[in-house]
Amino acid sequence: ILPKPGADGIYYMIHGTLDNEQTLTAQYLYLSVIDMSLNGGLGAVTIKNQVLIDDALNEGKITAVRHANGRDWWVFCHKAFSNVYYRLLVTPSGVSVDGTQSIGTYRPEDAGQTCFSPDGSKYAYYWGIEDLDIYDFDRCTGLFSDPVHIAIDDYNTSGGVAFSPDSRYLYVSSVLDAYQFDAEAPDVVASMAHIAHWDGFYSPFDPFATLFELSQLANDGKVYMSTGNSTFHLHVIHDPDAGGLACNMEQHGVELPVWFSNSLANHPNYHLGPVDGSVCDSLGINLGVAEAVVQQALQVYPNPSAGVFTLQYAAQPEAGVLEVRDLAGKLMLRERLPAWSQVHHVALEHAAGLYNCQLAWGDQRVNTRIVVVP
Template structure:
């Protein structure tokens, strides 16, 4: 999309001017990728820049592409099929939506369309919610909130279970319950900007639901970190918001991926379920080790394609049919944990090995252990230490030493990625060690700017 700058009521706005399409093909025999159609003009109008969004058609194959006009209640509705992309119609619905910095997106289940616009400290922010029909591509049930707080710019993002909407506007982060009868009444402040500088303010801007079920939020300044909502499927504070929780290897301003839900299947049994595609469940899951009780593990279901039943096998004789079970393992050992999800169309299973292992006892075995990886390197204030996949440490610690061998930091470790804060230390070369019960399982060097 090409853009223009407009001055409207003394506010400078960015608008879209043209919408183009390109087609990229792959020669499967030669594994070559080439552009077969470049910048074909689809639309020339004054458009709401950055608010293009896509959702899979209810037939499970095609895609709806929705694009709003600038400062308007008009929506261009395109349908993308194997034959190409075509304008199906223009819909006018509800009141005009003021244009500002923000996001537009569909809920992961395709039932809602959200459009967020931050205008100014005076005009405030506008959150606009519609129901969406995946068969016809039409919006309905217009709902809009305007709050004159938070400044200009922000974003909107939705939990994987499609229940919770989060909106951000520079210094504040709110949560809504999209399943509630009165959505606006559920508006809850869940985070205020904590004042962190990196070196500019790490305020809230646009976000994105990631494949691991977490939401990552960028800042509207050039910083080296992302905010994280670790459990967005839960009502806050159980959603667990961590500000500037992910250290990036370089500066990032405003940028965050814009991805639709590629694993949204057909609406089985609907009038437009005409292609014979079925929702066959795909099992996916992740886990978190408890920080105080190392044998206690929280499991999170991330499965796709409408599972109706869940069966967890923890590899120790115990099972669960919950979607988010907690389980305490009996002790040291390696356990194969499997999740099987199923519905009327079929089932899918994913298994992973979880290891609660004692330190190796011989020098030969020690050399085979790759316990952790540190990144980014170099780093500014904090770095992340990622433990070997499947290893759940018991009484394991990270030790950090400066260039003259003095220990400057020590912290307990848990499975997955551990955040290491060294903001009070000077720049230079540091050595990190992973130690479990007196045995060194991993060593590395890392540089602080």
């Protein structure tokens, strides 16, 4: 789902369906338009299932990233039985097919997952049989380059990928195993770290195994991973900006209130701005967030609390720091705020009282206070 450039309250939903269960392909890429000003603010679909592409497409490979001009969007999907990517452009004039590019691994019908790094500079494609491809990406031209193919020594027919908030580390969920790759390493293949093997946990009972499937970077700066089955759990990577086992992957670490199948939200980085200084940075767009706006956006809840609370704030392109101090200025807690995150969960194990929370990104600082009750 993408906001229509220059049209507040209008959203484009670009979607497909599994038209051939034997080959795991979609025959159409559709566009539907949503107007949130209608139906008393609940929104309504004004255009439904307008065909954008009529071709055999690999399922679940619809991925978007902000154009280098900071306003438009690139959208990609993959043609089945080929190495061809369809490239679409989203502008104030609408959604159109901008062209195709042949690059990287030939891929027949598949499942798996694709994603862009939060900074838009890299793209990853993973499916267990054809394994992993990583590309550089030019947000100005919409072209991929410098493909790196990584053969992972296991076999499965599914899996997922997600980047860390700082865009350095790539996580691959490969059904029975999970891996980390350093996308900035001179030898990306050699950087592979094995971070988890399925621990045999079932949810709620056999045969509903909590395996490693689709992955998604969330707005709290953590990577969440589905289980590939209908279960009551998700896996979570708590510190995805850290290398190796320090990324702190917790298997079945999130217990869900309902039986959950296997889908995860497919959100691009809505906060990514223009590529400053590029030839495409011609619209005068500045998505930087002024300190006054950051202060206004800062919320804490519940307040008062028993020491467990959530901070909500405007997304920033760099990592920040949270410091919690008592009224005497004594440091009670210091934690990292991942780049692009918007919420941070705090567990303050100290005496009841009034505490100051300061969030800092470089020279920019904002403050709020929390009341902790017994």
